[in-house]
Amino acid sequence: MSDVTMKPADEKKKEDTKPEEEKKEEPKKEPPTVPQEIRSNALLIDRAVSTLEPRFTLRVLRTLAALRKRLNSKVLAEAIEGVYPSSSQVRQSLMTWLPTRDSEATMEIDTATAPQPTSTPSPPRQNIEPVPEVEIYLRLLIVYHLLSDKSTYSKAMELVQQTVQKMQALNRRSMDPIAAKVWYAVERAYELTGDLAEARPLFLAAQRTASLRHDDETQASLINRLLRNYLHYNLYDQADKLVLKTTFPVSAGNPQHARYHYFLGRIRAVQLNYSAAHANLQQAIRRAPPATTAPGFYQAVHKLSVVVELLMGDIPDRGIFRHAVLEKALTGYFEIVKAVRTGSLSQFQSTLSKHAAQFEADKTYTLIVRLRQNVIKTGIRRLSLSYSRISLRDICVKLHLDSEEDAEYIVGKAIRDGVIDGHISHERGWLECGAQKSGYGFEVSEVFMRRIQYCLELHNESVKAMRYPLNAHRKELDAAEAARQREQELLRQVGEDGGGSFDDEPGLGEGF
């Protein structure tokens, strides 16, 4: 499951992820060569289709992210040759998509120097066409390859469109998991060619079809594509409506769920529904792959979740700012947290202007601007905790407010909102702070209740999510059967031996 979700990283922040991934790639021992791997993948897909077991396809797709980095025209051509018989039409049509410029030169050298990788594994070349799923899979690989170079973007676009048509014409359920990936490639192609908005009608139509066909994987993928598309253009209204009108398939994979929750969190945060946003972001963090596999996604979610937590009036955990993956990406946010914690408006303003560009790029700027009132509230709270009586003038000076008049209104609002306890004495111009609430009451039990509820739910969910392989109990039954037989054998033997000894005994006795 770890590899499937490499994508969110690529989707979000390329620059953050690059160096780490490269580092990771190197120490890896050279597993089977790319053409070999593709060929074995093709066999797996074949098997998946013939046995109606989508597990094999999923296994193939899991290697996609790693495979993607090692693609080039040479290996692709080799793989296609390996998979399709030479007379195949599909083979020729696939070959035409491969960029020719580097392949000609390297091909010849390659055949001369390295004939062994092609010959050694050489599966008996059957003259049967592989299933169409394999073709789509290979097309997907070619698209990825075309998308890795700027000059071939337009070609990738063409291929993507053709592939989508083909996919929809074929309409095979066994193709769904691959189709979901193809849609990602479609989005990427549109994005790189610069008109993401153009893809919307295509996605919407495909989403409709997918939901009619109960094609969960594709549907999940498409909903995420659409949401991302809307949010890219800041169309929160439309995104919200899409969420309202669709139901995200429960059976979708974790990575899709993680993305969906992230997008939902974004929408809810903009709509000021912070607690819902927080819950969604938590889900996204939990469902996301480990931080080192998809650091970009991890960082993006954490950035948003820090801001949302602050907006809710909580202070995020200190630990997350020390996390190896997050430390550097979250520095700006860390300073904001510090400013909010101390309740210092001036520090908050200076931090905001210092990191404005970063926040703007992360699309969190407007959310952070909303924090201003939280800064003031924390400030007032701190004052109310440390003084039993304080003049409005002093509040004004300490919080850098503009006038005493403002201070009076602000404190009044804080009292009404339940931030602090106390009352203002207007004639004398001071704030009289009330007694602190004790930390023990019904609210505590409510929080406790919520946590227990969560744990129970988690337990139930995990029980539900357990998978039992088909016919696995048969083996156990066989084993049990064998054991029983063995036992009986043993018993019989014992019986025979025993019988023997009994027989002997009288003899013995006789002998005595």
Added chain:
Amino acid sequence: MATTELATLYNQLKTTFTSQPADLKACGELLAKLKVGLIQHGLLVPQGDVDLSDLAVAREILEIGAFWSIRTRDIPSFDRYFSQLQTYYNDYSSALPPSPREYPIRGLNLIRLLTQNRIADFHTTLESLPLPADSLASNPYISHPINLERWLMEGSYSKVWNAREEAPAEEYKFFVDSLMGTIRNEIASCEEAAYNSLPIKDAATLLFFRSQQEVLKYAQERGWQVDLTGATITFAKKGEEKSEIPKDKLITVNLQYARELEMIV
């Protein structure tokens, strides 16, 4: 209706609208006719290939309509015009030359959301503005509602009060009254919580009332106790919240735990 007729109507509308003082009634009639004309030419909700200059004209008519509805204090009508304009602002933004009235109208829409206390919608609209977030503050039409919202959320009501004269466009002032009503209610609810009692004179300044009569009338509306001899207002304290243990709830919850535990064990 022929295109020429539409053009004359359009010119008529323009002159009527810009003349001082504008004849609002005549404008309304012209707008109604123009809208029919626009529908006949498929311009009200543009579809397919349409001439760009036609679109620009249609946009201007709708913009005038939006301003007109604010001057006649017809908020639902403003809402309609604004949603029709959205197509022009969002989908044709690259094809059409930017309209000078775009941001005033967007700003007005923001203020409208603010006065109706639709804060969530306010923020959603704000996010979807086609401006980079840090340049929002430099656009006078947009920064005005943004500041208002910030002050409202902070509680700096006096700043809101003082800003009512600084509106960047004439139309913004039409919203001031309803905004002041909103603020007054906010302040009143804060006072109820924050003060035990308050001299009438101070209450008047806090609530931005000019005369004592207004305060007394307002106090009656909110049900405050007014002591005329001492000239103070006393706020009825809501009784201290009773800290009763909700037994029923706790019992059901505990029973549920027991059941779940049994299932696990």
